[in-house]
Amino acid sequence: MLEDLETEGQRTVSSQGLAHQSGVTSAQVRKDLSYFGNFGKRGLGYSVARLRKEIRLILGLNRRWKVALVGAGNIGSALFAYKEFRRQGFDIAGVFDVSPDRVGLRWRDLTIRHVDELPAEVERLGIQIGVIAVPARAAQLVADRLLAAGVRGILNFAHRRIQVPPTVAMRTVNLSIELESLSFAIKVPRARSVGGAKPVPSATSAAKLEPGRGAAVKGQP
Numbered sequence: 001m002l003e004d005l006e007t008e009g010q011r012t013v014s015s016q017g018l019a020h021q022s023g024v025t026s027a028q029v030r031k032d033l034s035y036f037g038n039f040g041k042r043g044l045g046y047s048v049a050r051l052r053k054e055i056r057l058i059l060g061l062n063r064r065w066k067v068a069l070v071g072a073g074n075i076g077s078a079l080f081a082y083k084e085f086r087r088q089g090f091d092i093a094g095v096f097d098v099s100p101d102r103v104g105l106r107w108r109d110l111t112i113r114h115v116d117e118l119p120a121e122v123e124r125l126g127i128q129i130g131v132i133a134v135p136a137r138a139a140q141l142v143a144d145r146l147l148a149a150g151v152r153g154i155l156n157f158a159h160r161r162i163q164v165p166p167t168v169a170m171r172t173v174n175l176s177i178e179l180e181s182l183s184f185a186i187k188v189p190r191a192r193s194v195g196g197a198k199p200v201p202s203a204t205s206a207a208k209l210e211p212g213r214g215a216a217v218k219g220q221p
Contacts, residue, residue, distance in 0.1 A: 002052040014045040065090045066126050068151065070142050071133030072097040072105070072112050075157050079133060080107055093125045094118075115145060122149040129153045136160040143170075 139158030
């Protein structure tokens with residue numbers, strides 16, 4: 001959002017303007033930003049350029065991050081082609097798989113390597129983040145290998161919960177659950193009109209009730 005404002009030539013932005021763009025209240029914007037420092041001036045708002053620089057510093061985006069992508073199937077291929085990663089400072093430095101049909105293939109300037117080479121490549125390339133794009137049954141094993149190799153953060157696209165130590169940062173992205181949340185949200189107005197004022201459970205809570213899906217909903221904080 002701030003990048004768009006800067007591209008448009010806007011030099012300052014108010015907390016109300018940030019709130020409108022991000023879907024929260026202006027009070028919440030001011031409270032959240034004040035937690036990290038004093039970035040704005042009363043009556044003048046925030047400098048777009050300075051605020052963007054400070055937020056990138058807070059998020060650790062003032063440097064380049066080396067990423068290992070494990071899984072060269074459909075999801076892995078889509079993630080590798082996603083240009084926003086590189087633009088935001090995340091460079092996929094290595095791609096790994098176990099399939100003989102994929103190992104050895106060239107993806108742009110990278111050669112897909114066997115996952116057995118993961119420890120050596122993580123050390124050689126200075127990789128700190130791992131992306132898991134493998135079938136659910138293999139996800140925990142891949143996570144264990146990433147951790148053993150020294151990776152400090154994991155982005156998980158497998159449809160299962162992964163156990164990691166509390167010292168490791170992990171986020172799980174379940175695309176099917178997100179679509180289910182959308183379908184539930186679309187139905188909520190009708191459900192309320194039919195059932196009166198009775199509280200409606202969240203989409204995530206409802207998804208937990210579906211057999212075999214509960215573990216996919218929950219992820220490490």
